[in-house]
Amino acid sequence: MTAAGEVRIVGLSELSATPVRERLLDRHDRFWDTDTRALHHPVWFHQFGGFGAVAIDADGEDVGYVLGAVTADRLAYLHLIAVRDDHRRSSLGRRLSHWFDELAAGTGARVVQAVTRPDNEAALAFHRSLGADSHLSREHAGAGADRIVLTRWLSPS
Numbered sequence: 217m218t219a220a221g222e223v224r225i226v227g228l229s230e231l232s233a234t235p236v237r238e239r240l241l242d243r244h245d246r247f248w249d250t251d252t253r254a255l256h257h258p259v260w261f262h263q264f265g266g267f268g269a270v271a272i273d274a275d276g277e278d279v280g281y282v283l284g285a286v287t288a289d290r291l292a293y294l295h296l297i298a299v300r301d302d303h304r305r306s307s308l309g310r311r312l313s314h315w316f317d318e319l320a321a322g323t324g325a326r327v328v329q330a331v332t333r334p335d336n337e338a339a340l341a342f343h344r345s346l347g348a349d350s351h352l353s354r355e356h357a358g359a360g361a362d363r364i365v366l367t368r369w370l371s372p373s
């Protein structure tokens with residue numbers, strides 16, 4: 217496995233949105249255990265791409281990514297974060313999250329929020345390890361689709 221230190225994080229604004237999105241969707245199952253394709257709407261790469269980043273290893277492979285945006289009321293919404301299966305537990309998720317935090321704090325955001333499925337234990341442990349509090353949001357994503365909302369404070373940049 218490549219050490220996290222050999223992986224660089226590149227903002228999506230430096231990359232071409234369409235091919236990055238296609239590459240990540242082509243390799244979707246290396247990043248996700250459930251089908252999240254519908255959550256990769258082009259708007260997250262084109263219009264909100266300035267808040268996103270890809271982690272690229274020494275071979276030029278995409279090994280992680282983060283997508284999000286800061287709302288008008290200064291909430292930093294972390295839409296998706298994923299690390300390729302062979303790079304997990306090497307602090308890459310933490311690095312991607314910090315990259316997003318710094319950018320969000322720089323735009324004035326004070327709170328970061330993410331949403332995950334109640335059975336996504338890795339995601340829950342990951343966000344809690346970053347200091348997030350969690351609450352159950354019933355039928356958040358529609359009938360029978362409860363979600364956990366994870367919220368944490370950002371330090372001012």
Ligand SMILES: CC(C)(COP(=O)(O)OP(=O)(O)OC[C@H]1O[C@@H](n2cnc3c(N)ncnc32)[C@H](O)[C@@H]1OP(=O)(O)O)[C@@H](O)C(=O)NCCC(=O)NCCS
Pocket residue numbers: 247248249296297298299300303304305306307308309310311330331332336337338339341342343345
């Ligand atoms: C959630 C995810 C992004 C975490 O990425 P990662 O690079 O493995 O996480 P890190 O190595 O930065 O872990 C940071 C801390 O989170 C916690 N953590 C991460 N994964 C964990 C797991 N599977 N079980 C328990 N704790 C975990 C640990 O406290 C860890 O610190 P430690 O390794 O020093 O103990 C990754 O598991 C993933 O891509 N999952 C599939 C996609 C997904 O579900 N994304 C979340 C959507 S909200």
